[in-house]
Amino acid sequence: MRSLAPQVVGILSRRFGDFHSAEDAVQEALLAAARHWPAEGVPEEPRAWLVTTASRRLLDLWRSDAARREREARVAAWEVPAYDPVDHDDSLTVLLLCCHPSLTPGSAIALTLRAVGGLTTAEIAQAFLVPEPTMAQRISRAKATIRASGEPFRMPSGADRDARVRSAMHVLYLLYNEGYVSSRGPHVQRVDLSREAIRLCRMLVAEVPEQAEALGLLALMLLLEARGPARSDARGNLVPLAEQDRTRWDAALIREGEDLLARALAAGAVGEYQLQAAITAVHDRAATAADTEWEEILTLYGLLEGVTGNPVVTLNRAVAVAMARGPRAALAVVDEVEDRLGTTHRWLAVRGQLLGMAGQSVAGAELLERAAAVATNEAERRHLVSRAARLRAARP
Incomplete structure (x- = not known):
């Protein structure tokens, strides 16, 4: 269900030109799905169900504002079919919009987790150990900033696209780091955050497979994530790299990371994510710390x-x-x-x-x-x- 979130946000944003309201409506639709689908079963066309539910929520939002009757009529006139005929996936567009250069990294991460990751505000607040109202204000300000920029909902092109992809990579890198080495709290790592960063980075790589640094970033994440099972002991205490039981490392993730790194290095100029991945790979190849x-x-x-x-x-x-x-x-x-x-x-x-x-x-x-x-x-x-x-x- 979470993988559908950016697709539905994209559909509504393109049709109605209002990312701010579309993102709120999709959150409501996701919550409704979480309530109804476990008991009633997943619908045959889950994305169409979410589009329909979110559209109705948009209508409710706009009905409450008398000054927006024209937009209300536009929504009311749109009949959502039983199935979703829209084949275009706007996930990357939503991700790049959430990584708008005018946003702080913290705001971009929070908005990305909500609009692209499908997490609720409460879940994001819990992940970063802040009160839910604080996180809600952060997300609201981020969306207001994007709205004030006047940027239309579209895929950037040329140099603007490249710059936005770099911004998205930076946001995902920071998100992964927060999961891999939690900045606060009782645990060594936050697996939920690191895995979400990997999921989103896989999506980015699928959309820009020619981008060597995106490949390098995903390789870095996988090569680090492979060590996860050995990074803490049964009592939650941190185990340094030199003392980890390397037989517990995930060999499949290491192989995938190595393959991605090889593709990245063969693709052209070497950047910082590729170099970090290469360093991590040298550690992961060593059977023992002494062999490094x-x-x-x-x-x-x-x-x-x-x-x-x-x-x-x-x-x-x-x-x-x-x-x-x-x-x-x-x-x-x-x-x-x-x-x-x-x-x-x-x-x-x-x-x-x-x-x-x-x-x-x-x-x-x-x-x-x-x-x-x-x-x-x-x-x-x-x-x-x-x-x-x-x-x-x-x-x-």
Whole structure:
């Protein structure tokens, strides 16, 4: 049912020229389907059922506004057939509209989950651990922003299409990251979010199969998702990559990710998602942590750093430097980005770990404890506290 959401939003938006109201009406139709279909059975033409129900909801919405009688007549005059003759799928158009460049990433993610993912406002609020009214306001403001832009409901073309696809990839990348490493809450990961990001990215790749970076992004997601079963223990504690039971990794996802990465790299210019996928693939190919080709990873991080200029990439390169050249060389790399990341739990954790590797147990433990104090994910906080305790216990 959720896969039909963007199709129905697209049909109503094209017919009536009002994405804002169409998206609200489709949400109502999805809720009605959730109530009726389990008891009455899925209709023979589920998309036509949703189109009809959402159209009736649009009529109800517009009847409440006397100034919109002309639009009411237009809706009333449209008779929805028993089956849906519209073969065109507007899913990509809806996705690209939700990733409008005037929206903040957070607003774009929320609107994408609702209009394309078919999630309710309550489900999205729960996923991001905010009150439902707060999330409702965020989504409402996002739709108002799109409406104010005056952009028609159509597939962008040329350079505009390419730019919007890049924006959509960025939104899906952020959505996946939030699922893979939850920024807050008690769990290491939010599987519901990461899997939804993968589903939407598959849809994007199906629509733009020639886009190498889209292939690279999907490859990255699958190669990371393959590790999911081994990333936490039975009590929900975080298990670092080096300590994971790699026999629990999903071999099928790794094979699919590798195949997608090969297609992406053969397609043309190499971008940041392809490079991240290539780094992840090197880790996934290693039967044990000791078998990891750290020099290859170090080279790839150097390329990625040159493409992005992102200080987080520099921090990750420092970890590779530590494994390939030793912790003292890595500490110099970490210090390069102290001015930009020095107050974050990630920087504190990496430098604390490197100090521990260099034999400075007390200093390392202190930084890990500082990292734990500012971490917002409970599982990660517990892991940092545990690592700090081990360093203190190892003190000569």
